[in-house]
Amino acid sequence: MSNLTVANRYADALFQVAKEQKTLEQVNDELQLLKTVIESTPEFIQFLVHPKITLEKKRVFIQESFGGALSEASLHTIYLLIERKRTDILVPLINKFKELSYEAQDKAEAIVYSVKPLEASEQAHIVKLFAKKAGKKHLEVKNVVDPELVGGIKIRIGDRIYDGSVKAQLDRMQRQLIAGTR
Template sequence: MSNLTVANRYAEALFKVAQEKNVLNELNAELQLVKDVIELTPEFVQFVSHPKVKTDKKQAFIKESFGQALSEPSLHLIYLLVDRKRTDILVPLIQTFKKLALDAQDKAEALVYSAKPLAKEDEQQIAELFAKKAGKKQLEVKNVVDQELIGGLKIRIGDRIYDGSVKAQLDRMQRQLIAGTR
């Protein structure tokens, strides 16, 4: 069974538990914190997946590292993955869980690439405009600065990309000129 399939199963099970206990948003926030720690400190995953470190030491390290930031379901999930030597699926599991949590609330995440940081008002306008296009009630906008865009915006919602960047327009013109259609 592929790692992604296993991650999806764990995410769906955790999602059901979170819905039953009515802690969907809290659990999602906690898991995003775990994901940030994993992405910023690769040594964390190396330690908790090291075969010579005993499981109880790994669990104590996890509890000490996160302190009160994680609730019981989050801690038990990480303990379970450490125990079953499945820490490699933690990030895909968290991503799947976030998608399930957002879908349950009729929300979606939008990555907005721009040449310079967007103002909060601009993010809100983008969220309102593209929420309708995505068929969602609300969008969570995450701004990513990409100076290669030159200007304009590139928006990714799920597997859809809306590219209104200057770079994309210049690339289209270049292809048209090369093909001789203009």
């Protein structure tokens, strides 16, 4: 069985538990915190997979590091992955859980690329306009500053991209000029 399939099964199980306990948003936030730690600290996973470190030391490390920040369901899932030597699927599990959680909450993530950081009012306006286009009740905006856009914004919601940047318009004009059309 592939790692992605296994990660999806664990994510689905955790999703069912969080849904029953009505803690979807909380568990998702906890898992995003854990993902940030994993991505910024490679030593974290190295510690968890090290064969000479006992399971008990790994459990204590997780408890001391995240005990107050993680719910019981999240902690037990991590403990289970450590015991079964499956910590390599933590990030795919977190990604799948986020996908399931957002779907259940009729929510989507919008990655907004702009030349400068967006203000809260601009983000709220984007949410209002693009939530309807995406067919969701709410969008969670993640702003990425990209000076190469020259101006305007580019929005990615799932597999859809709405590109209203000056760079995209210049690229289109360049293709038209090369093709000889107007």
